[in-house]
Each structure stands twice: as structure tokens, then as C-alpha cells.
Amino acid sequence: VRAGEIAEEYPVVGVDHPALEAVGLMSSRRLPGLVVTEADGRPKAVLAASQVVQYIVPDYIQRDPSLAGVLGEKAADKIAQRLRTAKVGDLLPEHPQELPVLQVDDTVLELAAVMARLRSPLCAVVDQGRIVGVVTASHLLELICAPLT
Amino acid sequence: VRAGEIAEEYPVVGVDHPALEAVGLMSSRRLPGLVVTEADGRPKAVLAASQVVQYIVPDYIQRDPSLAGVLGEKAADKIAQRLRTAKVGDLLPEHPQELPVLQVDDTVLELAAVMARLRSPLCAVVDQGRIVGVVTASHLLELICAPLT
Numbered sequence: 001v002r003a004g005e006i007a008e009e010y011p012v013v014g015v016d017h018p019a020l021e022a023v024g025l026m027s028s029r030r031l032p033g034l035v036v037t038e039a040d041g042r043p044k045a046v047l048a049a050s051q052v053v054q055y056i057v058p059d060y061i062q063r064d065p066s067l068a069g070v071l072g073e074k075a076a077d078k079i080a081q082r083l084r085t086a087k088v089g090d091l092l093p094e095h096p097q098e099l100p101v102l103q104v105d106d107t108v109l110e111l112a113a114v115m116a117r118l119r120s121p122l123c124a125v126v127d128q129g130r131i132v133g134v135v136t137a138s139h140l141l142e143l144i145c146a147p148l149t
Numbered sequence: 150v151r152a153g154e155i156a157e158e159y160p161v162v163g164v165d166h167p168a169l170e171a172v173g174l175m176s177s178r179r180l181p182g183l184v185v186t187e188a189d190g191r192p193k194a195v196l197a198a199s200q201v202v203q204y205i206v207p208d209y210i211q212r213d214p215s216l217a218g219v220l221g222e223k224a225a226d227k228i229a230q231r232l233r234t235a236k237v238g239d240l241l242p243e244h245p246q247e248l249p250v251l252q253v254d255d256t257v258l259e260l261a262a263v264m265a266r267l268r269s270p271l272c273a274v275v276d277q278g279r280i281v282g283v284v285t286a287s288h289l290l291e292l293i294c295a296p297l298t
Contacts, residue, residue: 144229
């Protein structure tokens with residue numbers, strides 16, 4: 001089985017995409033993350049849902065979560081406002097998680113090896129530099145474990 | 150809004166649970182991870198799908214994924230065999246990701262703060278030490294961003 005045969009359609013957003021729209025896509029489909037590309041379409045990074053949460057919550061509250069209890073409900077609405085003017089590239093941490101990129105004719109074992117090494121929840125599958133789909137870790141496990149059950 | 154109001158049903162497995170069954174649960178529902186509890190039911194850790202992939206792929210292949218291309222298809226079937234005899238506790242890395250645990254009456258902002266600090270894709274919500282549900286990062290984003298759209 002080759003990577004190209006198991007890759008699935010998955011939301012891909014560019015670094016210049018509005019952050020709020022990208023987060024809406026992620027949350028409405030309850031995805032653990034999105035694939036982020038450079039402006040020219042080359043795969044760049046994984047944006048995990050947990051990284052967006054980190055972006056929204058101010059540093060001083062992350063350092064002392066007990067402050068959050070004091071701030072009340074309105075503060076929660078307010079902090080999300082940061083997303084309104086942000087772009088996807090702004091949400092990426094300074095050292096974003098490296099996105100594993102596989103070729104369509106790589107084997108499933110090669111795909112597993114690269115995902116394991118990079119500890120990534122997903123990888124992009126490309127054909128001549130263009131993303132044709134994504135394989136998530138849980139999808140990969142389904143394929144690997146199916147013969148065992 | 151309190152954590153207890155937004156917590157959702159989510160698979161929870163004990164450290165002594167058969168690994169293959171737990172992985173089947175994770176992959177059939179395409180979950181990014183499972184909540185793992187101690188034998189007595191106390192929340193212990195998050196088991197991410199990517200950590201299971203790491204467990205399955207032998208270290209020497211992780212170090213040099215090009216070997217995977219040489220090994221062929223049968224090797225992929227073989228490595229998954231490790232799951233047959235394993236328990237969930239075996240799949241956890243030596244230093245597993247800390248599971249954020251919130252109380253039912255904690256606020257959504259407190260929940261966001263703790264998830265952000267621990268960079269976790271999910272958190273457990275407990276009532277008197279018993280897990281009543283889970284909140285994923287993407288679910289949290291849905292709640293926080295809904296008023297903005």
C-alpha cells in the first residue's frame with residue numbers, strides 16, 4: 001500500500017488565511033489540527049488545535065491559571081478577539097511542529113516511520129510538490145491494525 | 150459556563166486495558182487520543198495516536214526511515230504484532246504527557262488556561278475524582294469562537 005492510496009481530503013490553509021476562518025474550520029469538524037502551507041502552496045507546518053488555545057490565552061494567565069477563575073466570563077469573550085485580526089501564520093508558534101511530508105509512492109511503513117520520528121498527529125502526502133491529501137495518526141493505526149482484528 | 154456543562158463523553162481506558170482494543174477504539178472513531186486512567190480510575194495521562202505509532206515503529210527505523218522503504222509490506226504487518234500482547238500502560242512513553250484535569254465547576258477560561266499551559270489536545274473533567282467527560286481543544290475553540298462569528 002502506497003501513501004497516495006490512503007491519503008484523505010483534509011483542510012489545508014495558507015499562512016495568509018484569516019485565523020478566525022481557519023479556526024472555525026478546525027472546530028466545526030472537530031479536527032485535532034490543520035495543515036498550513038506557504039503562500040505558494042508548499043507544505044509548511046501542522047497547526048494543532050492546542051496551539052490555537054495557547055495563542056488565545058494570554059501568557060500571564062498561562063503562567064497562573066488561578067487568575068482565570070477571577071477574571072470571569074467576559075474575559076473569555078475578550079481574549080478570543082485576538083483571532084479577529086490574526087492570520088494563520090500568526091498562530092504558529094515560533095518553532096512550529098515540522099510537518100511530515102511523504103511522496104505518493106512512499107510505503108505505509110515509510111509513512112509510519114516519519115510520523116513516529118516527528119511525533120506528528122498527521123502527515124501531508126504530495127505529488128510533485130502539491131498536497132494531494134493527509135494521513136492522520138489514527139487513520140494510519142486503523143490500516144496497520146485492521147489485519148490483527 | 151462551567152467545565153462540567155461542556156464536558157463530553159469520550160473513551161477512557163485503564164492502564165491494564167488490552168492495547169489492541171484501545172487502539173481499535175481510537176482508530177475506528179478517528180480520535181487524536183485517549184484518556185488513560187490508573188487501575189483505580191484516577192486520571193493518569195493522554196495517550197496520543199502519534200505515541201502509538203511511535204510504539205509500533207522500531208527505533209532503528211525511526212532513526213533511519215529510508216530503511217522502511219527497503220523492508221516491504223510484510224514488515225508493516227509484523228511490527229503491529231507488538232500490540233497483541235501489550236497493555237495500554239506499555240504504550241505510554243516514559244514521560245507521558247500530563248493530562249489536564251479540571252473540576253466540574255471550573256470556568257471555561259480556567260480550562261483554556263490549563264490546556265494552554267500543558268499544550269494538551271484534551272482535558273478531563275472530574276467530579277469528586279471521577280471522570281465525567283472530556284473537552285478537546287477543538288471543542289473548546291468552537292465554544293470560544295462561536296460569539297465571534
